[in-house]
Amino acid sequence: MSEAVEYDLEAIETYPERVLTPDIGREKCQGCQKLCKFYCYECYVAMPSIRDLIPKIELPLHLFVIKHFQELNGKSTAIHAKILANDSTTIHSYPSEDWLDIDASTCLLLYPGKDAVTMESLVENKTLDKYKNIIVIDGTWKQARGMLSPQMRQEHLIKHNKTIKDLLLNAQKVSIKPRKTKFWRHQTMGESHLATIEAIYFLYKEYTEASKNAKNDNIDDLMFFFKYYYNVVQKNYIENRDKKYTTKHSTDYIKYK
Numbered sequence: 001m002s003e004a005v006e007y008d009l010e011a012i013e014t015y016p017e018r019v020l021t022p023d024i025g026r027e028k029c030q031g032c033q034k035l036c037k038f039y040c041y042e043c044y045v046a047m048p049s050i051r052d053l054i055p056k057i058e059l060p061l062h063l064f065v066i067k068h069f070q071e072l073n074g075k076s077t078a079i080h081a082k083i084l085a086n087d088s089t090t091i092h093s094y095p096s097e098d099w100l101d102i103d104a105s106t107c108l109l110l111y112p113g114k115d116a117v118t119m120e121s122l123v124e125n126k127t128l129d130k131y132k133n134i135i136v137i138d139g140t141w142k143q144a145r146g147m148l149s150p151q152m153r154q155e156h157l158i159k160h161n162k163t164i165k166d167l168l169l170n171a172q173k174v175s176i177k178p179r180k181t182k183f184w185r186h187q188t189m190g191e192s193h194l195a196t197i198e199a200i201y202f203l204y205k206e207y208t209e210a211s212k213n214a215k216n217d218n219i220d221d222l223m224f225f226f227k228y229y230y231n232v233v234q235k236n237y238i239e240n241r242d243k244k245y246t247t248k249h250s251t252d253y254i255k256y257k
């Protein structure tokens, strides 16, 4: 695999600062009544004051996020896709009893490895257009490996209808070009392991660039919340230079201009 490259987040055409400002406080979620900032990660809805102001994305392929049950909602950036592209995103827990009645032959599964193909190769062999759905796994790499293993744990089997497992096993795996993450959270797998929303974004970006038929309206808006939080973290550290920043970040993480 080629080496991961830096990407330019500033150049991604989404402008969260026009809507999200530091003075927006917590609001009561109309679904669960909890106090939330910007969105509720249990109900997957934006808070009332920003609901009509944030971008609305219609994805060219339906996005199925399969979330490992141990992956905490509050930690997951996949939720950004659900908030921003509500009608074309569904999130399912793994294992779960959700019945996914989708033909695996119409699904691309984002997962690297020897049997993964690239968008370009799908264009070359003229099969790209038959895909209608994208599946992205939300979880650690260890959890993802378990989800893709043909073996099933006994304790999972009982709360599982197996359609999600079958989809994961039979969908065409696809990989994206390696890029360095800009995620601010500590993870031990190295800088080429992207946050889930970064992976979703680049997958759709590569898809819309490869497919002649795909609309490419505002895929960049998938990075709306990510870009906002990234800028907040950067600003916070630049304004507090004396404060030693956590060694959890790689040493060149903060971009002092």
Ligand SMILES: [Zn+2]
Residues within 6 Å of the ligand: 029, 030, 031, 032, 033, 034, 040, 041, 042, 043, 044
């Ligand atoms: Zn809620």
